[in-house]
Amino acid sequence: MSLYLLHCAPDPKALTLWATRHRLLSPDGDAGYAIHALLSAAFGESAPKPFRYLGAKQGLLAYTDQSSEALRQQTALVTPDVEQALGLDALAVRAFPQTWQQDQLLGFEVRVRPVLRAKDGRERDVFLHAVESSTATGSTTASESREAVYADWLERQLSLQGAASVVRGGMDAFRLSRAIRRGAGKHSSERQVRTVTGPDAVFKGVLQVRDGDAFNRLLQRGIGRHRAFGFGMLLLKPVRSC
The missing domain is CATH 3.30.70.1210 (Crispr-associated protein; domain 2)
Structure with missing residues (x-):
């Protein structure tokens, strides 16, 4: 199975607005469930995971078995609010290493x-x-x-x-x-x-x-x-x- 590293740049304001509207923002401001829901809305059953949201400056990283072309096809019909909240206009995907040496x-x-x-x-x-x-x-x-x-x-x-x-x-x-x-x-x-x-x-x-x-x-x-x-x-x- 292929492995890819995905990066996108969620818009903090749009993300918070979307999460608040759907009652998915925790009292601490944790966006984990909101991003989970957004990724599901954008990519369906192929939603990338695990993921790590590193904040507005570093964005969102995730592992996926879907290629860049496959991911872009899946988001072709995504709604504008989901696209903006996830920052899919800046979506970047690259192949991730799958060969590791013993004791590396x-x-x-x-x-x-x-x-x-x-x-x-x-x-x-x-x-x-x-x-x-x-x-x-x-x-x-x-x-x-x-x-x-x-x-x-x-x-x-x-x-x-x-x-x-x-x-x-x-x-x-x-x-x-x-x-x-x-x-x-x-x-x-x-x-x-x-x-x-x-x-x-x-x-x-x-x-x-x-x-x-x-x-x-x-x-x-x-x-x-x-x-x-x-x-x-x-x-x-x-x-x-x-």
Whole structure:
């Protein structure tokens, strides 16, 4: 499967207006669900994900298996408000590398939501879960920092199917953010909008590729949960620039 890197420049005012009109802007101003909805409106089932919105200056990045020609064909009939909100007039797409050497070093940055699904179906912050579990068992995990717990979680995510491992790195930013989500229902208009609060962390560092094919699958899938809403996109750069 081919992999492409997409970039566009959403218009902040048009994006906020569209999100507000559709009640998809969180109390914190997080645009993750709004961009998810806009990408779905523009590209349908081929909506690029995972994606990362880096703000007005750097725009929106996303991975997709669709070529530039295919993406432009899909947006030919998009409504003007969606086109303006996403900045599709500046859409750029290029092929992304798919061949990785074993033990290759790469600089990385990733925004993640380190949560797990609890037995009751709700999401739990992995740090709070670790603290509660260690308190119950009398282990020492409760003394570990939030960053250490998240770093361990990230290492496990990267090492799925032997894809990669962290050589060095750390948490560059953290906050608790409130995100918009919709409940169950056949149609979006039937699904109740709700606000979900959870951990929102950015990690930067250097990783080492362990298995090229598994690493490609990891890039295409993304890391952790909420990958369709602005989390989990693994951004890469040459290690010499780290």
